[in-house]
Amino acid sequence: MRWSQMHIPTLRTDPADADAPSHRLLLRAGYVRRLMAGHYSLLPLAVRVRAKVIEVIRQEMTRIGAQEFLLPAMHPRELWERTGRWEVMGEEMFRLKDRKGSDIALGMTHEEVFGTLATELNSYKQLPQMWYQFQTKFRDEPRPKAGLMRTREFTMKDSYSFDLAAEGLDAAFDLNHDAYVRVFERLGIPAIPVEASSGSMGGSASTEFMCPADVGEDLVVHCPSCGYAANIEKATSQLAEVADGPGLDGPERFDTPGVRTIEDLADGFDAPGERQVKTLVHVLDDVLTLVLLRGDHPLNEQKLADATGARTLRPALPEEIRQALGALPGSLGAVGVTGLPVIADHALRGRRDMFTGANTDGVHLRGVDVDRDIAPTAWADLREAVAGEPCVRCGQPLEVQRTVEVGHIFKLGYKYADALGIEVLDANGERARVIMGCYGIGVERAMAAIIECHHDDRGIIWPLSVAPFHVAVVVAQSDDADTAKAGEDLYARLTAAGVETIIDDRLERAGVKFRDAELVGIPLRVTVGKRGLAEGTAELTTRETGETVKIAVTDMVDHVV
Ligand code: ATP
Ligand code: MG
Ligand code: MG
Ligand code: MG
Numbered sequence: 390m391r392w393s394q395m396h397i398p399t400l401r402t403d404p405a406d407a408d409a410p411s412h413r414l415l416l417r418a419g420y421v422r423r424l425m426a427g428h429y430s431l432l433p434l435a436v437r438v439r440a441k442v443i444e445v446i447r448q449e450m451t452r453i454g455a456q457e458f459l460l461p462a463m464h465p466r467e468l469w470e471r472t473g474r475w476e477v478m479g480e481e482m483f484r485l486k487d488r489k490g491s492d493i494a495l496g497m498t499h500e501e502v503f504g505t506l507a508t509e510l511n512s513y514k515q516l517p518q519m520w521y522q523f524q525t526k527f528r529d530e531p532r533p534k535a536g537l538m539r540t541r542e543f544t545m546k547d548s549y550s551f552d553l554a555a556e557g558l559d560a561a562f563d564l565n566h567d568a569y570v571r572v573f574e575r576l577g578i579p580a581i582p583v584e585a586s587s588g589s590m591g592g593s594a595s596t597e598f599m600c601p602a603d604v605g606e607d608l609v610v611h612c613p614s615c616g617y618a619a620n621i622e623k624a625t626s627q628l629a630e631v632a633d634g635p636g637l638d639g640p641e642r643f644d645t646p647g648v649r650t651i652e653d654l655a656d657g658f659d660a661p662g663e664r665q666v667k668t669l670v671h672v673l674d675d676v677l678t679l680v681l682l683r684g685d686h687p688l689n690e691q692k693l694a695d696a697t698g699a700r701t702l703r704p705a706l707p708e709e710i711r712q713a714l715g716a717l718p719g720s721l722g723a724v725g726v727t728g729l730p731v732i733a734d735h736a737l738r739g740r741r742d743m744f745t746g747a748n749t750d751g752v753h754l755r756g757v758d759v760d761r762d763i764a765p766t767a768w769a770d771l772r773e774a775v776a777g778e779p780c781v782r783c784g785q786p787l788e789v790q791r792t793v794e795v796g797h798i799f800k801l802g803y804k805y806a807d808a809l810g811i812e813v814l815d816a817n818g819e820r821a822r823v824i825m826g827c828y829g830i831g832v833e834r835a836m837a838a839i840i841e842c843h844h845d846d847r848g849i850i851w852p853l854s855v856a857p858f859h860v861a862v863v864v865a866q867s868d869d870a871d872t873a874k875a876g877e878d879l880y881a882r883l884t885a886a887g888v889e890t891i892i893d894d895r896l897e898r899a900g901v902k903f904r905d906a907e908l909v910g911i912p913l914r915v916t917v918g919k920r921g922l923a924e925g926t927a928e929l930t931t932r933e934t935g936e937t938v939k940i941a942v943t944d945m946v947d948h949v950v
Contacts, residue, residue: 390858390890390891390892391891391892391894392861392891392892392893392894392895392902392905393893393894393895395433395434395891396419396432396433397418397419397432397433397434397905397909398419398432399417399418399419399905399908399909400416400417400419402417403417404416404417407536408535408604409534409535409536409538409603409604409837409841410604410840410841410844411535411536411537411538411604411836411837411838411840411841411844412535412536412537412538412604412837414840414844414848414849414908414910415435415536415537415836415837415840416536417848417908418434418848418849418908418909418910419432419434419909420432420434420435420438421435421536421537423536426533426541427530427533427539427540427541427542428540428541428542429536429537429540429833431833434857434909435836435857437857437858438836438851438855438856438857439544439832439833439836441854441855441856441857442576442832442835442836442855443523443544443546443832445572445575445576445854445855446523446546446572446830446832447523447546449568449569449571449572449575450519450521450546450548450568452568452571453519453564453565453567453568454519454564455519455520455521455548456518456519456520456521457521457522457523458503458506458520458521458522459522459523459524460496460499460502460503460522460524461496461502462495462496462524462525462527463493463494463495463496464493464494464495464496464501464502465491465492465493465494466484466491466492466493466494468501468502468505469482469494469501471501471808471809472500472501472504472804472805472808472809473808474501475494478494478497480529480531481497481528481529481530481531482494482495482497482527482528482529483495483497483527483528483529483541495527496524496526496527497526497527497528498526498545498547498827498829499522499524499547499549500549500801500805500825500827501805501809503520503549504549504805504806504808504809504811504825505809506520507520507549507551507809507811507823507825508809508810508811510551510811510813510823511813511814512813512814513553513813513814513815513816513821515813516551516552516553516557516813516823517550517551517552517553517557517560517561518550518551519548519549519550519551519561519564520548520549520550520551521546521547521548521549521828522546522547522548523544523545523546523832524544524545524547525542525543525544525545526542526543526544526545526547527541527542528541528542528543529541534604534606535604535837536837537833537834537836537837538604538793538834538837538838539606539834540833543831543832543833543834544831544832544833545829545830545831545832546829546830546832547827547828547829548565548827548828548829549825549826549827549828550562550565550825550826550827550828551811551823551824551825552823552824552825552826553813553815553821553823553824554824555824557824558800558802558824558825558826559800561826562594562798562800562826565798565826565828566582566596566798569582569598569796569798569828569830570582572796572830573598573600573795573796575854576835576839576852576854576855577839577842577843577852577854577855578600578795578835578838578839578842579600579601579842580598580599580600580795580796581598581599581600581601581609581611581618581792582596582597582598582599582618583596583597583598583599583609583611583618583619583620584596584618584619584620585597585619585620585797593800593802594799594800595797595798595799595800596797596798597620597794597796597797598794598795598796598797598798598830599618599620599790599792599793599794599795600792600793600794600795600838600841600842601790601791601792601842602791602792602793602838602841602842603791603841604793604841605791605792605793605794606793607620607791607792607793607794608620608789608790608791608792609789609790609791609792610787610788610789610790611787611788611790612780612783612785612786612787612788613785613788614780614783614785615780615783615785617780617783617787793834793838793841795830795831795834795835795838796828796829796830796831797828797829798826798827798828798829799826799827799828800826801824801825801826801827802824802825803822803824803825804825805825806822806823806824806825807822811823811825836855839851839852839855843910844910847904847907847908848907848908848909848910849908849909849910850910850912850932850933851910851911851912851932852912853912856889856910856911856912857889857891857909857910857911858889858890858891858911859888859889859890859911859912859913859949860883860888860889860890860891860911860912860913860914860915860949861890861891861892861893861906861909861911861913861914861915862876862879862880862883862890862891862892862893862914862915862917863876863893863899863902863903863906863914863915863916863917864876864892864893864894864902864917865899865902865916865917865918865919866899866918866919867894867895867896867897868896869919871919871922872917872918872919872922873894875917875922875927875942876892876894876917877892877894879915879917879927879942879945879946880892882945882946883915883945883946883949886946886949886950887950888946888949888950891911893905893906899916899918903916906932907932910932911932912931912932912933913929913930913931913932913949914928914929914930914932915927915928915929915930915945915949916928916930917942921939921942922942925941925942925943926939926940926941926942927939927940927942927945928940929945929948929949
């Protein structure tokens with residue numbers, strides 16, 4: 390490839406409105422352009438990287454025996470109604486009508502369609518099966534963010550496993566787990582597998598692969614001593630189960646002035662009825678307080694105490710945290726217990742960005758918009774409060790890390806088999822339900838995550854495995870015929886040796902070419918210049934270290950290969 394002929398619209402300065410490094414660099418280095426919020430065009434360099442990411446994933450999927458499919462992006466409403474998810478998916482699902490007035494969903498995930506295909510399986514002998522695809526997913530994200538990190542249409546590698554029994558699913562889950570570890574290793578993403586909850590997918594076990602990044606929207610709690618790692622929702626519910634100790638039964642539980650008992654509070658609530666609340670976690674973006682509640686609504690103190698009690702993780706908040714709380718609007722000082730029924734209601738509806746706290750008069754409730762109403766400085770204090778909690782497993786202090794989810798694997802169980810009728814005949818000729826798992830990696834988000842982890846102030850530093858080109862041959866003086874010829878010659882020989890090479894043959898100053906090669910992130914640069922050629926050498930520069938070595942032109946290809 391020739392730089393002079395490729396469309397690589399690099400920008401001289403940082404684009405406005407792009408704070409995350411990956412977003413800024415993808416724009417600046419000429420990889421993507423924004424069409425509208427959450428929708429990006431991928432330019433030729435990005436297409437090359439994307440193809441490599443896909444190939445790495447495909448190889449690892451093939452290695453565990455998965456078969457590639459390609460399913461439609463548009464799905465009939467009726468199919469999603471069979472699993473109940475036409476309703477459940479709510480506003481995140483894009484919907485449209487065709488000319489006949491039929492409702493159509495733009496696929497945001499493919500359990501329904503793969504599950505339908507699996508109804509053609511009829512014997513246990515055909516199991517296990519592992520099916521996957523690379524497909525565009527559409528999600529009407531409330532807040533598209535950070536370029537390719539959170540878009541409204543993106544490519545997902547999604548796979549689905551079909552097994553006869555739970556042990557089969559366990560094996561498929563482990564295979565995918567290991568495949569994901571290898572994928573992220575090869576992509577240069579230092580992903581941490583963490584325990585997670587299953588969300589709208591339904592099912593039991595679930596593991597998220599989280600890449601540490603400041604731009605991330607997820608918090609991971611991990612223990613450097615024993616390796617325990619879980620996302621914040623999961624960790625807080627597990628912490629709640631082990632939390633115990635003095636102060637839980639005393640008046641501290643109800644330390645809102647004017648409030649004596651939970652009934653006092655419950656009177657003021659519009660309690661959500663007799664719904665069973667098993668685990669309640671109150672997450673204020675970062676964890677502030679959590680409460681575990683097992684019992685029925687309407688709440689009463691006795692029930693709370695009987696059914697394991699309302700336990701607060703932090704029965705006695707340190708003074709500085711109390712002060713931070715006091716500074717919050719609505720006086721959320723007693724949010725742990727006082728807000729229970731309402732918070733429960735919100736938690737059950739899966740709302741994380743909104744919670745309701747009790748006012749100091751104890752019965753008056755108000756909604757608080759976390760993003761709008763809480764001062765960032767208060768968050769910092771609260772974060773401090775969480776770090777250092779003893780660990781779920783080994784009792785050592787926990788650390789909290791900001792991360793982005795790059796992959797997610799689930800044990801789905803029988804939810805889709807039941808809804809769609811996926812059954813086979815077992816060894817005894819009896820009908821048996823098929824148990825499913827599903828496994829997803831976001832392709833473009835992976836690209837962004839790689840950049841978050843591999844860049845410097847000069848630009849992107851692609852790992853060799855996904856770099857758009859391995860080598861950039863920079864002709865320092867393209868207007869000098871001998872230098873240009875030497876560059877062309879090296880370019881031809883590198884290409885013939887199977888090295889993916891781009892030659893910067895533009896009539897630009899060498900400095901401009903160097904800057905672009907660094908910005909774009911090509912791992913190796915071969916510089917061919919007059920002075921070196923006079924002594925038969927060219928320079929080889931490693932992007933990551935900046936290290937440059939002189940090498941005889943005749944040895945260059947052997948050296949690079
Ligand atoms: P998030 O918590 O970030 O919203 P998710 O849990 O909704 O992600 P899954 O349904 O588990 O995502 O999808 C599997 C993978 O698809 C994610 O791990 C991520 O890599 C990718 N992904 C999900 N949503 C997006 C998005 N809006 N833009 C880009 N990639 C995404
Ligand atoms: Mg999501
Ligand atoms: Mg998630
Ligand atoms: Mg997920």
